[in-house]
Amino acid sequence: MTASFYLNKDTFLVAVDCIIMGFRDNDLHILIARRPFEPLKGGWSLMGGFVNAQENIQESAKRVVGEYTGINDIYLEQVGAYGEIDRDVERVISVVYYALVDIEKFDTSLAEKYDARWIRITQLPELVFDHNKMVRDTIKLLQQRASVKPIGFNLLGDQFTLPTLQSLYESIYQEPIDKRNFRKKLLTMDILEKLEEKDKNTSKKGAFYYKYNKEKYDQLIQQGLHFSL
Amino acid sequence: MTASFYLNKDTFLVAVDCIIMGFRDNDLHILIARRPFEPLKGGWSLMGGFVNAQENIQESAKRVVGEYTGINDIYLEQVGAYGEIDRDVERVISVVYYALVDIEKFDTSLAEKYDARWIRITQLPELVFDHNKMVRDTIKLLQQRASVKPIGFNLLGDQFTLPTLQSLYESIYQEPIDKRNFRKKLLTMDILEKLEEKDKNTSKKGAFYYKYNKEKYDQLIQQGLHFSL
């Protein structure tokens, strides 16, 4: 049954474009790929796809991220809808999501399959259409979110060192952070657990591993506390 | 010319729903209307419309706000895309914008024409579809924005008193603010100009009018300063 008022309206192709972020070598990276079809075949592009009629938009985004990374356990948030008339060659409305993934879980065979690469956010090339703007908007949003919620942990494995965590936040904010102040703030939040083991990859002394305690975080939130990192 | 890859993809109705906000009687209000067609005819609804092929989404939103308020000088920002499969009866993807308008400029004849009313945000009825969620999301976003940019002025005429401005922020944050602290913060920002004239409507003593000095604000921003209110 079609309600009459909905007849004779214009319809649109709707795509999702995903800004898939990972953290590696002390820097945030974004997964981009060479576009496999015309127009702009061979241009650098975000990972995208069209929304199907039988899925909601967030599901489309999740599908796209899974398709191109092999990762299904992701943090996903919408950035917004991009709707300039000429943003693509056809009229395509694109809904942008950013995904935070543990880059260690990336299925590297997919890199070849899709001609995809992880690029440092500080070294992104020019991307097709309005994709660079999408990335800029996302970084702003991510900074906002990271300052108020502990979403950074989605970019790390389940154990990590404080120096690593710090460089993650430095990469998000794109500015240096004082070591002592950073540790102080984090540890007084009491959402991390120190482990016995050390990571000896980056120094002779080694840095203790920590893990994120989501239960404690949720408790604190329920008590009405909120954070800023 | 149609690029081949774009063929055979599903297409969607795309709507805009606008959360049109005004400030009156010490409270934020939202313009809502009784839905004039089935399904849910007579239900309370946000102001919306379908996106046309020849306009970008923001233009659609601006058109909708103009249509239902008669106001063209508005602050408009996107909230996001709402894409649940069953959010409407048909598959409709809705892009939500909020608009901040000077309610004094509202063309009251349109209220009758569209069966529309300004309702205090604290007293919104149940709205159709996912419109209540849209409003909740918008209020959060507005709080975030107001804390960091002086967007509140878009809700006022070009002169206003400090008690009015304070109650505007109290309405946005939905909590009381200390009078002296509020004035201190605002005046030290140095983006307001005190006028000679007083508003005597709300007290016998009268409150001085101020006006917002956008030039000063832009200067400060350029100097890399930023605000929090």
Next chain:
DNA sequence: TTTTTAAGTGTAAATTATACACGTATTATT
């Protein structure tokens, strides 16, 4: 044994946020 490297630690000063109460200008009332 010494050198090298990054990890780990505390305190003082500055800034910002919070809490709080009374005098004042003006109109309305008697």
Next chain:
DNA sequence: AATAATACGTGTATAATTTACACTTAAAAA
């Protein structure tokens, strides 16, 4: 003319948060 009523306007002290800053330590390599 005097008084009452009302909302406007003002300052200071305390607490909390943020910032700046430098040396010791653990472990491996030379």
